[in-house]
Amino acid sequence: MESGSRSVAERCETEPCPAVGSPERSPVPAPLIRAAASDRPGRAPAARIYVPALSVVAVAVLLVAVGWSSRWGGTGFATSMARLRVVIVGPMTMAILAIILVVERLRPAQRRPLIARGHRQDLLYTILNASLVVPLVVALSLSFTTVAQRDLPWIVVPRLGFVPRWAAILLIFVAMDGCNWLAHLANHRLRVLWRFHELHHSQEDMSVLTVFRTHPLIHVSYLIALVPGVVLIANGAVPTALLVGYAGFVAFEHSNTNIGFGPLGRIFVSPNYHRIHHKLDGPQDVNLGFALTIWDQLFHRAVFPTEETIRTDTGLPGRPLIVEQAAVRPHHLSVLLAQLWGPFRPLDACDDTLDGQVGSRPFRAVDSARS
Numbered sequence: 001m002e003s004g005s006r007s008v009a010e011r012c013e014t015e016p017c018p019a020v021g022s023p024e025r026s027p028v029p030a031p032l033i034r035a036a037a038s039d040r041p042g043r044a045p046a047a048r049i050y051v052p053a054l055s056v057v058a059v060a061v062l063l064v065a066v067g068w069s070s071r072w073g074g075t076g077f078a079t080s081m082a083r084l085r086v087v088i089v090g091p092m093t094m095a096i097l098a099i100i101l102v103v104e105r106l107r108p109a110q111r112r113p114l115i116a117r118g119h120r121q122d123l124l125y126t127i128l129n130a131s132l133v134v135p136l137v138v139a140l141s142l143s144f145t146t147v148a149q150r151d152l153p154w155i156v157v158p159r160l161g162f163v164p165r166w167a168a169i170l171l172i173f174v175a176m177d178g179c180n181w182l183a184h185l186a187n188h189r190l191r192v193l194w195r196f197h198e199l200h201h202s203q204e205d206m207s208v209l210t211v212f213r214t215h216p217l218i219h220v221s222y223l224i225a226l227v228p229g230v231v232l233i234a235n236g237a238v239p240t241a242l243l244v245g246y247a248g249f250v251a252f253e254h255s256n257t258n259i260g261f262g263p264l265g266r267i268f269v270s271p272n273y274h275r276i277h278h279k280l281d282g283p284q285d286v287n288l289g290f291a292l293t294i295w296d297q298l299f300h301r302a303v304f305p306t307e308e309t310i311r312t313d314t315g316l317p318g319r320p321l322i323v324e325q326a327a328v329r330p331h332h333l334s335v336l337l338a339q340l341w342g343p344f345r346p347l348d349a350c351d352d353t354l355d356g357q358v359g360s361r362p363f364r365a366v367d368s369a370r371s
């Protein structure tokens with residue numbers, strides 16, 4: 001079939017797409033073009049919604065149903081929820097976030113207003129995580145663990161007397177970080193997952209709160225990080241305090257701080273290192289590590305910071321997803337709802353910034369009021 005006779009969406013699947021919304025293409029922001037296109041009457045459902053995104057919803061619903069019917073594998077749901085809440089928004093985590101917010105003012109990578117639009121939007125995501133996302137993640141995690149232990153019992157290694165508990169915990173921790181790296185790579189490689197992950201990359205005013213700017217359903221893709229804990233459960237379990245430290249560390253690397261860790265930045269992910277992953281003019285499939293840079297180095301995906309990259313702009317070229325910085329006046333709640341619907345928007349605007357398409361010139365026409 002001639003490419004000219006194929007739909008734009010079909011061509012998007014196989015060819016690099018032009019940057020909708022780039023200054024020379026159109027003065028109209030991509031979301032408006034998309035809204036106009038998808039509102040046309042008589043269009044097939046597939047043209048109104050990105051159908052593959054429903055598969056992620058289906059997996060989440062299925063997992064929750066399995067967990068519910070098996071009473072969460074006998075694990076107390078309330079206890080697990082209290083534990084995760086401690087990790088995500090407990091007093092220790094909040095104290096760490098508060099300290100980082102101060103450090104952002106003292107040693108910023110980019111100078112910003114005290115409360116930029118991005119901060120307000122990401123605060124909404126923090127509240128969303130603390131309220132609705134915690135029970136969802138607990139339900140998904142307990143269900144996934146139950147299914148793994150019930151249907152794949154052979155993956156559980158029996159107690160190994162010669163392995164000290166601390167060594168097993170360290171192994172779980174490192175393997176968990178590796179699994180997070182792998183899931184993150186999949187988020188950048190598979191369009192259906194990228195649709196859920198691009199929200200995180202859409203932040204143009206990164207701060208420590210950007211760690212919460214994630215689509216609730218993206219956690220489905222990170223369930224694989226539970227596997228090391230299941231495999232070695234008889235030999236040790238990662239203490240909550242260590243998970244709090246991990247969460248705080250991942251939050252810190254999103255901060256607007258000019259910090260690179262010196263020589264330790266070759267091993268641990270620093271804010272200056274992770275900012276390159278969010279770089280506006282990409283590529284964004286580098287520096288995928290959560291805590292350790294070793295995975296990026298092993299797979300030749302590590303780009304270490306330089307003076308030029310420290311103050312780099314972040315976000316998505318062409319603003320394929322509605323962002324709070326785009327409008328003259330930000331309406332944070334309606335932007336939040338639009339962003340949460342983002343994965344399901346139709347593909348016909350050909351606007352995805354999946355790798356290979358990152359690099360188009362950014363559209364920042366309505367960029368005057370940033371506070």
Ligand SMILES: [Zn+2]
Pocket residue numbers: 184187188197201277284
């Ligand atoms: Zn990413």
Ligand SMILES: [Zn+2]
Pocket residue numbers: 200254274277278
């Ligand atoms: Zn990030």
